[in-house]
Amino acid sequence: MIELTYSGSFETVLTDEKKAALKEIHDNLYNKEGRGSDFLGWLDWPSTVQPEFMERIQKTADVIQEKAEVLVVIGIGGSYLGAKAALTALSPYFSKGGKKTEVLFAGHQVSGEYLKQLLTHLDGKEVMVNVISKSGKTTEPALAFRFLKKYMEDRYGDAAAERIIVTTDAEKGALVNLAIENGYERFVVPEDVGGRYSVFTAVGLLPIAAAGFSVSQLMAGAKDAEEAYQAFDPETNTAIRYAAARHYLYTEGYTTEVMATFEPKLAYVQEWWKQLFGESEGKEGKGIFPASVSFTTDLHSMGQYIQDGIRNLFESFLLIKESNEDLTVFEAENDGDELNYLAGISLQEFNHVAYKGTSSAHLDGGVPQMSLTIEKMDEFHLGHLFYFYMISCAYSAYLLDINPFDQPGVEDYKNNIFKLLEKPGY
Ligand SMILES: O=P(O)(O)OC[C@H]1O[C@H](O)[C@H](O)[C@@H](O)[C@@H]1O
Numbered sequence: 001m002i003e004l005t006y007s008g009s010f011e012t013v014l015t016d017e018k019k020a021a022l023k024e025i026h027d028n029l030y031n032k033e034g035r036g037s038d039f040l041g042w043l044d045w046p047s048t049v050q051p052e053f054m055e056r057i058q059k060t061a062d063v064i065q066e067k068a069e070v071l072v073v074i075g076i077g078g079s080y081l082g083a084k085a086a087l088t089a090l091s092p093y094f095s096k097g098g099k100k101t102e103v104l105f106a107g108h109q110v111s112g113e114y115l116k117q118l119l120t121h122l123d124g125k126e127v128m129v130n131v132i133s134k135s136g137k138t139t140e141p142a143l144a145f146r147f148l149k150k151y152m153e154d155r156y157g158d159a160a161a162e163r164i165i166v167t168t169d170a171e172k173g174a175l176v177n178l179a180i181e182n183g184y185e186r187f188v189v190p191e192d193v194g195g196r197y198s199v200f201t202a203v204g205l206l207p208i209a210a211a212g213f214s215v216s217q218l219m220a221g222a223k224d225a226e227e228a229y230q231a232f233d234p235e236t237n238t239a240i241r242y243a244a245a246r247h248y249l250y251t252e253g254y255t256t257e258v259m260a261t262f263e264p265k266l267a268y269v270q271e272w273w274k275q276l277f278g279e280s281e282g283k284e285g286k287g288i289f290p291a292s293v294s295f296t297t298d299l300h301s302m303g304q305y306i307q308d309g310i311r312n313l314f315e316s317f318l319l320i321k322e323s324n325e326d327l328t329v330f331e332a333e334n335d336g337d338e339l340n341y342l343a344g345i346s347l348q349e350f351n352h353v354a355y356k357g358t359s360s361a362h363l364d365g366g367v368p369q370m371s372l373t374i375e376k377m378d379e380f381h382l383g384h385l386f387y388f389y390m391i392s393c394a395y396s397a398y399l400l401d402i403n404p405f406d407q408p409g410v411e412d413y414k415n416n417i418f419k420l421l422e423k424p425g426y
Contacts, residue, residue, distance in 0.1 A: 001228060001381075002388055003373040004238040006245050007363055013241075013248040014234050022240055025398040026232040034398060036405035041192030042390060045200055046222035046383075054216060057202060060165065060185065061209030065100045067163065068128035072118070072148060073207045074107035074141045075132035078195020079167075081275055082204035082386070084108075085268040089377055090213050093265065099212035107131070107144030115144060119151055127152065128163045130210070132203050134189040136173020139414070145175075167202045194405050196276045199386050214379045221383025228384075229391045239388050242370065243395035246288060246314070249368055250400075254314040256289045258306060260358075261318045262351045264294055265377070269318070273389055280397045280404040287400060296354050303358075307365040315362055317355065317371040323348045324377065 006013070028034035029043065064071050073083060087103055106118055129152060131145045152160035166179035167187040179186050187202035189195075198204065200222050209215045229239040246257060257277075259270050270292035281287035293302050306313060329350075331343040342350065359369060372388075374381045397404030418426040 001224065001375070001384055002238050003371075004241055005371045005373075006241075007369045008245070008248075010241065010245070013245050018244055018248070019234055021399060022234055022244060022395065023232055025395055026240075028398070029394060030230070035403040039192055039194045039197070039405035041190045042194075042197040042200065044226065045190075045193070046219055046226045046387065049200070049219060053202075054205075054219065057187075057205045057209050057215060060187075060206060061215075064128050064130075064165075064210040065212065067126060068101050068210075069125040070122060070127050071101050071103045071207065071210045072122070072127065072129045073103055073105050073132065074129065074144045074148060075105075075167075075203070076108045076138055076140045077275060077279075078198050079132040079134060079138075079141065079203055080105060080108045081196075081268065081272040082199025083207035085272040085386075086199070086204065086208045086213065086218070086379075086382060087211050088268040089265050089382055090208075090379065091211070091265075101210055101212065103207050103211045106148065107141030110140055110143065115147055119147065122151070127155070128165070130165045130167060130206055131175065132167040132189075132207075133173065133175050134169055134195050134198065134203070136168040136175030139417075142174065165206070167206065194407075196272075196279055197390055197405070199272070200383075217379035218383035221380035221385075222387040223383075224380070225384040225387035225391070229388065238372075239392040240395055242316075242372065242388075243392045243399060245370055246316070246396060247399040249314045250288050254288075254312055254368060256291055256313045258313055258315045259290065259292045259318055260295055260298075260315050261292075262295050262355055263320055263323070263377070264297070266318060266320075267292075267294055269382075269385070270294075272386075276389055276393050277396070279407045279410070280393050281400060281402055283402050283406075283409065286402060288396075295358060296351070299354075299358060306362055306367060311366045313367050315359075315367050315369040317359065317369065319355065319371055319373040320375075320377050321373055322376040 025034065029040070032040050073080070084105060104118060106115060129148050131141060133141050149164070152163055156163055161183050164182070164184045165187065166175055166184045168175040168179065168189060169191065170176070170188045187206060189198060189201055189203055193201055200219060205215045208218065229237055231237060234240050234244065259273060261270065274290045274292060277288065277290040282289070306315065326346045326348045328344065328346045329339065329342040331340055359371070363369060374385055394404045415426065
């Protein structure tokens, strides 16, 4: 399903020692015995997800589509990036693609300008809100929700409560209390699923379904991946191979991974991937720094650095074999732009040539690389891809002897902000 190529040799990567380490990780993962194993709820989630839950998601999404022209999804980090990645990757570039509800995001930064303009944009449109926070106490979404809650109450009065849906922990956090007090519909983020692994829970599924995409296909793709990467076979298991190759490169001094794509709609899949790997691995003075570029755009900016800068980079291309739509270069009568030599070539073909040219130039420049190719971009393949990265990330972090599921370092800057703002208790 995902084709993986690597510029080096897998024989060098997969030594007996590495295979033994991977086998131990595999067994610990599936026996739920490794570090952070309390957070492995995502591992068999696609195959065990209850049909009643999927029905409830779809039913709620149908109500949203009926009632709302705009759904404002409030969340940050793992409570935002999965849905944002899916919607960006699946939606057409310039229209809603016939979908009824437009999904907009808030609470993923603290721009007063953004929030004020969002509120103005909502005027005259039917609105619903889905506020998502696992902990129920993250400042950015809480702040945004304070404004959105008031906006909804001013506009809809008591009926505002029927237009607000909360996705949070079953018991903990301020948000769950607000939800209970106000009688908002509630979805639970399972305790054993961390934010960056939560795209297949209500966190990701409800906004994706509300935007009119097939969450059953997304889950089918995830289940397909769950089954595909379950067996321990480093010769065929691409999730294990990707993890093993990146770990090998890391030990060779390649400490930054640049994920490169040739389709701009993958930009937020890259952002989601950066949180997944960055927050899972960047600990204890270790971890590959995940970076991203979008080609060919960035060949005209970051390409120089990748080609010639400090040699601590490796590249991982994420490629889509079949594009959903394409254009073919036509012959112009007067070859004024001197492009007739491209006549007959589709833009997808051009991009493929660009990939080949770029990949060999960067390789010559000393940048080792992998490429991951998926068949096409639709719900099924995206579900598969998300799961692929999640399982691979667990292997990668464990290879570094790191707990993939916590994020102790994130608290430091928050404490500083709270101190500066004189939050009670800080
Ligand atoms: O869902 P929440 O509890 O609001 O958390 C949202 C995000 O913020 C935190 O600071 C964490 O670093 C992330 O892992 C998390 O996804």
